[in-house]
Amino acid sequence: MLSYAIRRFLGALPTLFIIVTFAFFMMRLAPGGPFDSNRHLPPEIEHNIEAAYNLDKPVYEQYLIYLGKLARFDLGPSYKTKDFTVAELIGEGLPVSARLGLSAMVIAIAFGVALGTAAALNQNHSGDYGIMVFAMVGITIPTFVTAPILTLIFGVYGLQLFGFDLSLPVGGWNGGALRNMILPVIVLALPQLAIIARLVRGSTIEVLRSNYVLTAKAKGLPAYLVILRHVMPASLLPLVSYLGPAVASLLTGSLVVEQIFGIPGIGRYFIQAALNRDYTLMLGVVIVYAAFVIALNLVADLLYAVLDPRVSYKR
């Protein structure tokens, strides 16, 4: 097992390396440097600025310098946000994004599993159809539509229901207050929740048909025990391998959600960097994101190998 884990870890490193290389050279292909502006600077000042950021050296040398710094977790200075290094900016945004993403993931898994299992147990009945229609809506309607519409309902109009005030703030982070987190987390979780519900429904239906479930029922086990002890461990396995892609799409979704709700996470930094052509910051965020996705794919694979006795990790 350990050797399998190590092998997979070593296999993930080249992926990260390729991402860094690819992203780096793409940035350098960009016409115009990061310090082009309408003001024309005297040539010697321009030269000094370029020298300060190593931009006067040949590209391959810049690449090696960047790799060298990266190995020491130094992502360089931000080109546009003066006096901040990329690492500082990411260090500020990452906890916020991580908290948002993790909450969304937990909610998506909890409700997705519950809804998917419920749908499978009521297969082809109204409950099942209702849940599947909900899932279809969740999958089809993109985050950048659900976010404004939910804000409109809960934030702008301030929904009142049975005398309860259900209004929520339209945006802002407010140090991560619960009220501020509800809408962004729901919006972020919704598509994943829907996909997970579909996935779990499919696998649960399959497991429900298997002989050992029939045996468990036949020996007189109460229904909830059959489901909890025999059905769910098997039906939730596909969920583990979906973990990697789920994290990737959560990250993508967080770009939109952070933008709409004005949350100071790294997704917003990334968009701002993209619009301002702040290459170092973009590169830094891409690397952090890629590292996350790769790491979680790795964790998912290892978890799968541990949980599923049919997967052999010796090879």
Place this chain on the structure above:
Amino acid sequence: MSIVSHSADNAAAIIAARDLSGRSLWVDARRRLFSNRAAVASMIGLTVVGLMALLAPALSPYGFATQDWNVVSCAPPWWPDSSVMCRAGGAHWFGTDAVGRDLFVRVLYGARVSLAVGFVATLVSLAIGVVYGAMAGYAGGTIDGLMMRFVDLLYSLPFIFFVIILMVVFHRNFFLLFVAIGAVEWLTMARIVRGQTLSLKQKEFIEAARAAGVGSAAIVFRHVIPNLLGPVVVYVTLTIPDVILAESFLSFLGLGVQEPLTSWGVLIADGANQMEIAPWLLVFPAGIMAAALFCFNFIGDGLRDALDPKDR
């Protein structure tokens, strides 16, 4: 009509009498598809939207970039909320935006861009994915292993970030938008095609072609690829909405299509900014885009059921 109850002779006679030409997979699939109500309704709906987008200039007296400062952020004439600041008259069926442009025309022009990106980028992904997958599957062995390992590697990347970088680096070039999104979406296509090719490769007609001395490239292009059509068609219909989403996502973030050109994503972004004072700017583009995405998904599901009946 059942011929099961007849004797074998009878059945043969009936078949001879009706001069059955034999139902091909495609005839069968079409029949099944057309009996799927959701899919048929979706096809009609999409055709209507597509035609309206094509005929946009003829459908409304307003230009998509013409500004009329007399009707700024005005509600549609029939808007139910009476507290709006102003109502646009005439043919402003969807109201007007913050610079006095007609929303109805803009939604249709947005449909043009979104649908065009959807189709063209899907074609790009189709071309890359089919050729790559068919080659990998047909070559087999080490080459296949290497090629698919490369796909696995790309799979694990958060690819939308690379599209964003591309858009930034190349100044939001419209043509590049197609290519960039298409280049992201080809991976699954390559996997599907490769799997199909692996099983096709064993078929007799491929062997016959090889025995007749046909070259590998000719076999791949003339014999393997035409036989991949079924699963590929299904996947294509499911890729189009994905691509439309990707484009809208970029446009929403301000990294896609640029003013005065528009797409559903741009319109939704606009609407989201002004939803407090002019909710119609959000409701119409979002509603129509969601409807179109639903249609594509229903057609894709219908096609899958029609072409692969055992999967139901």
